[in-house]
Amino acid sequence: MTDRPTSTDTTTFPDPVYARTVLAPLYGHAKTVFAEPLMRINRAHCVMLAETGILAGDEARQIASALAAIEASDILAPSPYTGAHEDLFFEVEGALKARVGNELGGKLHTGRSRNDLDHAIFRLRLKAVIDAMLDVARTTAWTMLDAARANKGEIIVAYTHGQPAQPTTYGHYLAGALETLLADIGRLDAARALVDRSPMGAAAITTTGFPVDRARMAGLLGFAEPTLNSYASIAGVDYVTAPYSALALMMLHLGRVVQDLQFWTSFEVGQLYVANSLVQISSIMPQKRNPVPIEHMRHLASTALGQAETVVRTMHNTPFTDMNDSEAEVQVTGLAAFATAGRVLDLLAAVLGGARVEPENVRRNIDRSCITITELADTLVRDEGLSFREGHEIASAVATAVVAGKGVLSDAYPAFAAAFERLAGRPSRLDEDAFRAAVGPEHFVAVRERHGGPGPAAMAAALETYRARLGALEEAAVHHAEREAVAAAALSEAFGALSGAGG
Incomplete structure (x- = not known):
């Protein structure tokens, strides 16, 4: 019997291919997207460790002072990935150890894991983009409400199955679109509540034996509350799937309105006029008025829908555990969905703000189609x-x-x-x-005063209801912002007291 030669693995981390295809992109994402929430969590965790006595007062002050210095350095600025550190987390930890020593520098990570840390980072970043999207959506909703009020008496042709059906008013149509948009905003705001929970303190899976204060961490970071079950804190992805599902529905529903606008502005129908500022000309046909922003809205809405669904479908058939499938790469992919959707909403508000009904074309179409x-x-x-x-x-x-x-x-x-x-x-x-x-179409509309109809009294009541709903959504946003401003001030004061940096 001969001895089998022993194989020796002489490779070193990171493999160049792994570095190029995975680590370098993730490092870039961390620098440009996730650095601020990482440092915010470091500050809050340091404060909490000091307040609970897990860190001695002098230890916490040294760490806080070093963290403030690190943030003031260029470590968070975009830079090429060199492989010197696995990722930004370890680069920051290395910088901390270089300033206060390995033993003390390693104490900042007491009572936490990369699992709860990463999900807290993702939640903070996602909450910020949701808030920005809700702000844009509410602005568009106000524009839609104003346009509905201004056009509550402007007769148009309503279509079913692609054919003229009955007269209604442009205001009645816009109010219907607004009702759906308000429901979409409500869905996204409800999904925000799932995001607005802190996983910090869940650690890897089962929390920790250290007496961490999860509620204090949630408060310092501006979360409404801590998550409850520690396993779900690092395994659950409903905080990801819910907002992206809500965003996908918003784009699907607005895409249907955009399709109507495309049809109504066609030459043959011509019941809606788009302002010259949003119309492009042909390079060869001098007579053309091309309202191409409507086409851009249509494809952008479809793009945002696809981007949002990519995030949701990435979660399909994944295990109920902490996993990379829900983490940085897919989170960054998802952020593009919010950016694209924001463009749709901005453009829709611009189009609706300058559009007007063409009464002569409407009357011609009513006369020939016999819809009254x-x-x-x-x-x-x-x-x-x-x-x-x-x-x-x-x-x-x-x-x-x-x-x-x-x-x-x-x-x-x-x-x-x-x-x-x-x-x-x-x-x-x-x-x-x-x-x-x-x-006559005027009589047709005037007698339809049933709840939700286009008659003047019914429309006035509906518009007031929509105004109240939109106002309530605005109030909720103000409440969110005020609570988070209080949390930011509390963190700044507590960390400043430790670091001596005045916040």
Whole structure:
């Protein structure tokens, strides 16, 4: 029997391929996206360790002073990845040890893990972009509300299945879009509540034997509260999936409105005019008015939807544990979704703020499409004492005549009079003026005063409801901001007292 030669692994970390494909990008992300929350957590953790007696007062002061000096250095500035440290966390820890010694420098990490630390970093960063997105979304919602109020009497053609259906008002349409946007904002705000919980103190999985104060850490970092279960603190990804799902729905819903705007601004329909400042010309066709910002909204909404769904789907079939699938790389991918969605909202507010209805085109389309005929049937029931089926048959005969070449607003009365006498067995009591009023779009809208309808009183009530809902969302945002400002001030004061840097 011969001895098998012993294999010796002479490689050193990091492998160049691993460094280039994984570590270098992550290092870049940490410098540009996650450095501030990392240092904020370091400051808060140092304060908490001192307050609980886990660190002696002099130890905490030395560490705090060193952290302040490190933050003032260029260590957080963008720089190439050299492999000298695995990542930014270890680079900062190395800088701390260089200033206070290995033993004391290593004490900052007492009672925590990279697991709870990383998820706290991601939550802080995600909460900030959610707040920015909610601010943009509310601004767009206010623009939509103002446009709905200004256009509550502007008649337009409403479409179903791609065909003219009934007249309504542009304000009524915008109010419907606003109702959905407010629900989307509410969903994103509700998802924010899941993000607004601190995992610090969960450590790797099971918390720690050190008497850390999880509530104090949550308060110093501006979280509403600590997470409860320590396993879920590092394994749960609902704080990721919920906001990105909400963002995807917002883009899906707004994309449908954008599609309508594209259709309504076409030459053949032409019921909505887009301001010249948002219209591009053709390089060869001098007559063209191209409202291409609408096209950009459409593809940007689809892009943001895809980016958000990428994050959600990355979580699919992953284990319920701490894992890289939910961490820095995918978090950065997700941030792009918020940036793209913000562009959609900004552009939509600009378009809606300058758009106007084209009344002549609307009236032409109503005249030819006969979309007021439903109210004629209703009028015959109310004023002529007919059954709805009888009224419907007469109105149907009028619609047939209109489709054959007569306009319902212009020359349909003779066809109506003949159809009424033929089907009802007597002349109608409606003269031509009464008929024109019955089939007029203004009358159609005015009598639809049911809850949620386009009638003036119904619209006034709805718009006030939307204003109140939007106001409540604004108040919630102010509450979030005030609480986080108090937390930031408390951390600054407590850390400043330790470091001697005055915050």
